[in-house]
Amino acid sequence: MPTIIEAKEALVNRIKLRNIDLMLRPLVAEDQPFLERLNAQERGPSYADLGLSEPLLQAMLASHLKAEADEFKAQYPERVEFLVLCQSSEIGRLVLNPEANEFGLCLRIVDLVLLNEVRNKGIGSDLVCCVIDSARALRFTRLLAKVFGANEGAIRLLRRVGFRQQGNADAGVNILLMYPLP
Numbered sequence: 001m002p003t004i005i006e007a008k009e010a011l012v013n014r015i016k017l018r019n020i021d022l023m024l025r026p027l028v029a030e031d032q033p034f035l036e037r038l039n040a041q042e043r044g045p046s047y048a049d050l051g052l053s054e055p056l057l058q059a060m061l062a063s064h065l066k067a068e069a070d071e072f073k074a075q076y077p078e079r080v081e082f083l084v085l086c087q088s089s090e091i092g093r094l095v096l097n098p099e100a101n102e103f104g105l106c107l108r109i110v111d112l113v114l115l116n117e118v119r120n121k122g123i124g125s126d127l128v129c130c131v132i133d134s135a136r137a138l139r140f141t142r143l144l145a146k147v148f149g150a151n152e153g154a155i156r157l158l159r160r161v162g163f164r165q166q167g168n169a170d171a172g173v174n175i176l177l178m179y180p181l182p
Contacts, residue, residue, distance in 0.1 A: 147177060
């Protein structure tokens with residue numbers, strides 16, 4: 001079984017995608033404008049309902065993105081963050097974290113977000129299936145995902161590819177899903 005450091009290195013170098021139009025590459029500082037756009041698309045509608053002025057809305061979105069980055073850094077110190085590209089265009093972000101726990105060496109899908117215009121086209125399923133294949137090839141014992149309970153689309157996607165609910169996490173706000181790897 002690989003160590004966490006070996007697993008992290010292998011994730012960066014060996015995730016194999018089935019769809020030839022898709023590509024993953026590690027996130028770099030120059031990707032920040034795209035992450036801001038992705039965050040605005042994902043969180044903007046819920047903040048817009050508050051009737052905030054544009055400057056306040058932008059400040060709220062920036063604050064959320066920073067808080068999320070800080071949370072990921074604190075909770076998932078070994079995370080690997082990828083930019084998802086389709087035919088060289090930025091379309092999303094995938095964050096994975098190798099971790100040792102009571103199940104052995106596990107891989108956690110921390111975040112998978114795609115632009116609205118590429119959703120419901122099978123890209124999320126392709127990415128999750130590639131993560132499953134890579135986790136199996138890299139000999140992880142389990143694949144985990146913690147999903148916001150109201151994110152029905154993500155829960156449906158993960159269940160469709162074989163994840164099973166393991167209970168609630170975070171006082172019932174999030175759902176823990178697991179994919180057992182042989």
